[in-house]
Amino acid sequence: MFDALCRLYAFNQHYCHSLLSDVPEEKTAFQPSPGINTPAWILGHLAICTDFAARILGGPIACPRDWHQRFGPGSTPGASAEPAPPMRELVAAYDAGHERVTSLLPGADSAALAQPHNVDILSGTPIRTVGELLAHLMTTHESMHLGQFSMWRRMMGHSPLF
Numbered sequence: 525m526f527d528a529l530c531r532l533y534a535f536n537q538h539y540c541h542s543l544l545s546d547v548p549e550e551k552t553a554f555q556p557s558p559g560i561n562t563p564a565w566i567l568g569h570l571a572i573c574t575d576f577a578a579r580i581l582g583g584p585i586a587c588p589r590d591w592h593q594r595f596g597p598g599s600t601p602g603a604s605a606e607p608a609p610p611m612r613e614l615v616a617a618y619d620a621g622h623e624r625v626t627s628l629l630p631g632a633d634s635a636a637l638a639q640p641h642n643v644d645i646l647s648g649t650p651i652r653t654v655g656e657l658l659a660h661l662m663t664t665h666e667s668m669h670l671g672q673f674s675m676w677r678r679m680m681g682h683s684p685l686f
Contacts, residue, residue, distance in 0.1 A: 526629050533662045536670060537622050540570070542685050543673045544615065553601070553608045556679040561601055561672045564608035567618055568595035570666055574621020577661045580637075580654055581628035587617050597645065625662065632658075 544563065552563040561569075572595050575585040585592075594604050608614075637655030651660050678684060 526632075529659060529662055530626050530629060533622060533626065533666075536663070536666045537619065539670055539685075540567075540618065540673070541615075543670065543677060544611070546682060547677070547680075549611050551680065552611050554680070555601060556676065560676060560679065561669070562608075563673055563676060564611065564614060565595060565599075565601035566669050566673050566676075567611065567614035568609070569599075570669055571614060571617035571621055572596060573661050573665065574618065574625055577625045577658055578621065578628060580658045580661075581625065581632055583624055583628045586620065586624065591617075 544567075547563055552567075553565075555562055568591055572587050572592050575587050575592070579585060591609075593599065632655075634655075637653060637658065639654050640652060641654050641657040643657060646657065646660075651657055674685065
């Protein structure tokens with residue numbers, strides 16, 4: 525099970541790098557339409573989500589604390605008066621987070637993963653356990669945001685990757 529989960533997580537990471545491959549830094553905080561998540565916000569959000577996944581697995585938080593507010597659930601791209609961190613910093617945090625989560629996964633406590641999660645936004649969904657929440661963070665949640673990045677690319681005139 526963990527092998528397949530890690531492979532899907534690695535696929536998402538590879539896809540993310542493909543999405544970034546031809547996007548200039550100066551465009552990564554641009555919103556082509558109100559309410560559209562920008563590449564900078566998406567990468568910051570996915571980076572802090574590696575902290576959430578690592579915490580589930582008993583690991584530490586590694587992203588700067590202010591990123592958790594700036595890129596956390598309910599945050600808005602461009603709402604901060606500060607410019608977005610450079611993409612190299614966001615990508616490095618995302619990549620390091622992926623590596624951290626993947627390295628922690630083999631030591632996961634199966635009893636802890638079987639416990640009910642306490643994430644209000646997911647109440648009433650088929651995601652019921654901590655383990656299912658972890659799998660969601662590593663696959664469907666990340667894929668959803670990468671789909672937003674793909675849409676942003678198309679709105680900006682970039683060609684589709686698939």
